[in-house]
Amino acid sequence: MSARPPTSSAAQGPAGDASNEKQPVREAPKLNPLQILGQLFDTNPNWIATESLEGCPFAHSSNGTLYIADAPTVKQWMPQEWQLGTVTNWPNTIGRLLGAEALAVTRDAQKHGVLREVLQLMLQDGQVERMLPGIQATVERYMAEWAKKGRVTFYDEALTMVFDVLINQAMQLNWSDDDIKKYAGIFETWNQGFTVVAGPLPWSRFNGGMRARKELIARLRQSLNDSALTPGSMPAKLRDAYGADSDVCTDNLIMVVFAGFETTCSLVTGLLWHLSRNSDALQKLRAEQGQVAPVGAALTLASLGAMRYTQGAMGEVLRLSQIVSGVPRQATKALDLPRVPAIPSGCPLSVSWGGMSLQDPAVKGEEKVFRPERWMEPANAASLADY
Ligand code: HEM
Numbered sequence: 001m002s003a004r005p006p007t008s009s010a011a012q013g014p015a016g017d018a019s020n021e022k023q024p025v026r027e028a029p030k031l032n033p034l035q036i037l038g039q040l041f042d043t044n045p046n047w048i049a050t051e052s053l054e055g056c057p058f059a060h061s062s063n064g065t066l067y068i069a070d071a072p073t074v075k076q077w078m079p080q081e082w083q084l085g086t087v088t089n090w091p092n093t094i095g096r097l098l099g100a101e102a103l104a105v106t107r108d109a110q111k112h113g114v115l116r117e118v119l120q121l122m123l124q125d126g127q128v129e130r131m132l133p134g135i136q137a138t139v140e141r142y143m144a145e146w147a148k149k150g151r152v153t154f155y156d157e158a159l160t161m162v163f164d165v166l167i168n169q170a171m172q173l174n175w176s177d178d179d180i181k182k183y184a185g186i187f188e189t190w191n192q193g194f195t196v197v198a199g200p201l202p203w204s205r206f207n208g209g210m211r212a213r214k215e216l217i218a219r220l221r222q223s224l225n226d227s228a229l230t231p232g233s234m235p236a237k238l239r240d241a242y243g244a245d246s247d248v249c250t251d252n253l254i255m256v257v258f259a260g261f262e263t264t265c266s267l268v269t270g271l272l273w274h275l276s277r278n279s280d281a282l283q284k285l286r287a288e289q290g291q292v293a294p295v296g297a298a299l300t301l302a303s304l305g306a307m308r309y310t311q312g313a314m315g316e317v318l319r320l321s322q323i324v325s326g327v328p329r330q331a332t333k334a335l336d337l338p339r340v341p342a343i344p345s346g347c348p349l350s351v352s353w354g355g356m357s358l359q360d361p362a363v364k365g366e367e368k369v370f371r372p373e374r375w376m377e378p379a380n381a382a383s384l385a386d387y
Pocket of ligand 1: 088103104116119120122166170260261263267323327328
């Protein structure tokens with residue numbers, strides 16, 4: 001069994017209390033066979049929050065993982081996690097699909113820091129401002145196509161649109177429409193490879209994902225070796241630092257598409273799903289869009305910032321449908337964080353965003369209710385930013 005912290009004998013402070021006192025750790029019950037199947041097939045993505053933590057700030061799972069749903073601990077530990085002694089601990093299947101050199105896989109603090117600087121370039125305000133006209137034109141083009149078709153399966157369409165934005169706007173790779181359509185499908189096959197267990201059969205989802213990875217690498221390498229690669233773009237910076245044929249480049253370009261692809265599609269699809277069931281919210285969101293971004297007007301960072309109701313609606317989707325349920329880590333040395341019992345070296349741990357959100361006073365008594373207005377209340381602004 002993995003190293004684990006001791007269970008505290010009694011509650012020494014209410015959950016959500018921001019003091020530096022040690023908090024209770026729940027001993028989570030063993031999963032029953034149905035729950036294990038549910039976990040394998042992802043039917044209950046928020047099970048850690050609901051079954052293991054059950055409202056507690058910390059829980060041990062039966063396999064020794066410490067789940068953390070305590071906002072003060074997360075805020076203190078995560079910004080300095082490398083210095084404090086925790087490293088990434090994603091399942092082996094994710095590590096193999098992404099590749100050993102990917103930012104999310106490396107356990108080398110220095111490598112992570114350097115890659116983070118290169119990848120985060122794309123997320124800076126100036127870069128987002130640069131991308132906005134292209135993103136707006138891309139979305140308008142796809143919407144015109146959908147309008148012509150009359151009826152579309154949104155999630156599938158969104159995958160191609162978001163892939164287009166990531167490849168051609170964020171990474172500036174200038175792929176043709178045909179390549180975007182072809183490789184968006186291949187990327188989704190890669191994405192579906194994320195299973196808890198690799199599965200030995202050649203047609204298992206994981207092995208299909210690994211075959212898709214080879215195709216993606218070949219196409220990305222073609223771009224990295226293209227003399228027309230946009231100077232100053234994120235892929236060009238990786239190429240200049242590591243060489244066009246380096247695994248660091250391809251693993252991290254795949255990493256960026258992975259980071260932005262299904263996450264964004266799930267958020268947008270979830271938003272439309274909730275709005276389709278909440279006509280009042282849909283009307284308010286439309287009214288805001290009409291004021292802040294009337295049809296024909298160019299989007300700017302300022303207009304995005306003024307979409308307060310829309311941001312609240314997105315916060316509700318991220319809260320109600322956790323897209324990334326947690327971030328798995330492992331302690332590389334004994335940790336002594338103020339509110340947790342001592343964590344031994346080797347202990348696996350994971351933040352549970354779902355568990356954290358269930359403890360947020362902003363949603364108390366309304367945990368399952370979609371109500372973007374809650375985030376317009378000044379008292380709740382800070383926790384909206386957390387979502
Ligand atoms: C709703 C959409 C999104 C969600 C829910 C989301 C969630 C997350 C989470 C939970 C992590 C932390 C992973 C970890 O530390 O193990 C992360 C990291 C990251 N995300 Fe996102 N993300 C989203 C969209 C995006 C987009 C659109 C991009 C870029 C185009 C992006 C780029 C990144 C990068 C580069 C990292 C790694 C940061 C680092 O380790 O330093 N994400 N994301």
